[in-house]
Amino acid sequence: MRVVVAITGASGAPIAERLLEVLKAGKHQVYLILSKNGEALVRAEANLEKIKLYADRIFREDEFEAPLSSGSFPVDGMVVVPCSMKTLAAIANGMEENLIVRAALVSLKQRRKLILVPRETPLAEPYIINMLKATRAGAVVLPPVLTFYHSPKTIQDLIDFIVGRILEILGIEHNLYKRWGE
Ligand SMILES: Cc1cc2nc3c(=O)[nH]c(=O)nc-3n(C[C@H](O)[C@H](O)[C@H](O)COP(=O)(O)O)c2cc1C
Numbered sequence: 001m002r003v004v005v006a007i008t009g010a011s012g013a014p015i016a017e018r019l020l021e022v023l024k025a026g027k028h029q030v031y032l033i034l035s036k037n038g039e040a041l042v043r044a045e046a047n048l049e050k051i052k053l054y055a056d057r058i059f060r061e062d063e064f065e066a067p068l069s070s071g072s073f074p075v076d077g078m079v080v081v082p083c084s085m086k087t088l089a090a091i092a093n094g095m096e097e098n099l100i101v102r103a104a105l106v107s108l109k110q111r112r113k114l115i116l117v118p119r120e121t122p123l124a125e126p127y128i129i130n131m132l133k134a135t136r137a138g139a140v141v142l143p144p145v146l147t148f149y150h151s152p153k154t155i156q157d158l159i160d161f162i163v164g165r166i167l168e169i170l171g172i173e174h175n176l177y178k179r180w181g182e
Helices: 015-025 036-045 048-054 084-091 101-107 125-137 153-170
Strands: 001-008 030-033 057-060 079-083 113-118
Touching: 001 015, 001 036, 001 101, 015 030, 015 036, 015 048, 015 153, 030 036, 030 048, 030 101, 030 125, 036 048, 048 113, 079 084, 079 101, 079 153, 084 101, 084 113, 084 125, 101 113, 113 153
Parallel strands: 001 030, 001 079, 030 057, 079 113
Antiparallel strands: none
8 A cells, every 4th residue: 555644843753753654564655745844843752763664665755756646657545644733724625735735635635545643732723724624524533532431441452543543544454452342
């Protein structure tokens, strides 16, 4: 599977790092786009060098000439994780200000899977409206909320739960957490 992963400047870079690690381990092809602010957040919260090693190709947000700008380039799914409220707003309103938003809108127009992992709390009305708009346009909005029914013991367990939910939407099998009823 070829998956686009975009990292923007919201808190939550360890979720992106784990997703990339699992995709790499599963031999999936990963095209990574880092926004300027996303790269700064990765430096603060995760391991930028490790993240780069997990990707097959890496793009900056200003690299509009990348293959991901065109619907003719085959991609199986895209995940924006974490997704800032700014990038959410741009995607929800079709403002193609950088390669991340362009690739996300290409996903929507081509009717491909697009998963947005927004991280903000509490939510202001414009954020909620933008989540609704993105959902109506075809994206899956997947907030990284805390979950306890799988008996997490560590932060890593909570991260794995969210990564597992992302993989389920992408259609990738995993064993990252014990499912309800197992
Ligand atoms: C330390 C730090 C943490 C931030 N955390 C968040 C966050 O959790 N959610 C969010 O929407 N914005 C957050 N922001 C604000 C975004 O970084 C800012 O809106 C930025 O313009 C997003 O740009 P991008 O979407 O192009 O990466 C944070 C900023 C800083 C400096």
